[in-house]
Amino acid sequence: MTTTYTVRVEPLGAEVSCREDQTVLDACLREGVWLPHACTHGTCGTCKAIVLDGDIDLGSASPFALLDSEREEGCALLCVARPRGDLVVEGEVDIEDGVEVHPVRDHRGRVVTLEEVAPDVRRVVLDLTRPMPFNAGQYVQLVLPGGDTRPYSIANSPSDPRRIELHVRRHPGGAATDRWIFKDLAVGDEVALSGPYGTFSWRPARDKPVLLVGTGTGLAPLASILAQLGDTAAAAGWEHEVVLYHGVATKDELYDRERYERLQQELPWFSYRPAVSREPVNGRQGRVTDLLAKDFPRASGRVAYLCGSPRAVEDTMKVLMRARLFPRDILREGFFDSADRASGTHVVRSPLIRR
Ligand SMILES: Cc1cc2nc3c(=O)[nH]c(=O)nc-3n(C[C@H](O)[C@H](O)[C@H](O)COP(=O)(O)OP(=O)(O)OC[C@H]3O[C@@H](n4cnc5c(N)ncnc54)[C@H](O)[C@@H]3O)c2cc1C
């Protein structure tokens, strides 16, 4: 029989039940108790918390994301840690105004679209058997045929919570992509998933001009944010400038280009700036970081949403900070994969841990 323990989350004082085989983060998110998290695979360090009382199994926390000294100080990565008795943990539980908490649930969906949108990039659209409310920018965990999971950002508007669109890039030798999504997965297949996850989401309370910067399939959550913004704008008269950069190496990787060029014609506040490093597009050529630095020598007063490979996100963040944008106005989603987990680069240093 599986034993269940009680986890108290401070400073909220909220109590949740957590099975011995369940991670503390999973138990909290399923009960609607929000805690910060990003990769949910023990790699990025975002979910770091202090264990005030009780025994915990630290699980597969990356030694780079949870240092030996932090383990000794009683810290844990709640996305991979499991209880060994009743627990009291302390995390950063602040939720920004306007951001809704949607409890995580298991779902099933049927593949209705499987489309090659760029070399090694597939659009996968799922129809869910029941709605999954989410915030624009959040992601789902797809369950692989062997039971392992991989996170993928949702690319469609939250206004249709029974539909989930994903943009997936193939990783050579990758378990989810090369050996399943790009090989065996077919229209009509049923897939299991859970969600919604993620701290990276549209912040309605930040009433400022917006920079959306995505590299590769990092476009996905930005597409969702833009779709939501389109709905909001139609309803409430949005007026701030929104600039979308899509960074890729070659022109044929600029998927959905026509859609954004059309939107640019239709929406007075929106502009689309492809950033192609190896060839010119519309008379411009360069890495997204270079074009962004050129266009915005001063970026203060804006809010930026960055998404893509952890390295690209980190480099873009540095450019924006040099342009005087405060880190609190730079929201980030790094697409950590197994290689990042093994190498331990791009770990987030939590302010909880004083050095
Ligand atoms: C929050 C979040 C959202 C994401 N959203 C998206 C998205 O919208 N679209 C998208 O395309 N991707 C997204 N990703 C990345 C995605 O989850 C997968 O990591 C990616 O698809 C690769 O999965 P895979 O199973 O195919 O590859 P894996 O089997 O995980 O392998 C990835 C790469 O690492 C190599 N590798 C495997 N194990 C090791 C090891 N031990 N040491 C060194 N190298 C190793 C493999 O050869 C391969 O090249 C997201 C990631 C996160 C964290």
Ligand code: FES
């Ligand atoms: S969310 Fe736990 S380490 Fe990334």
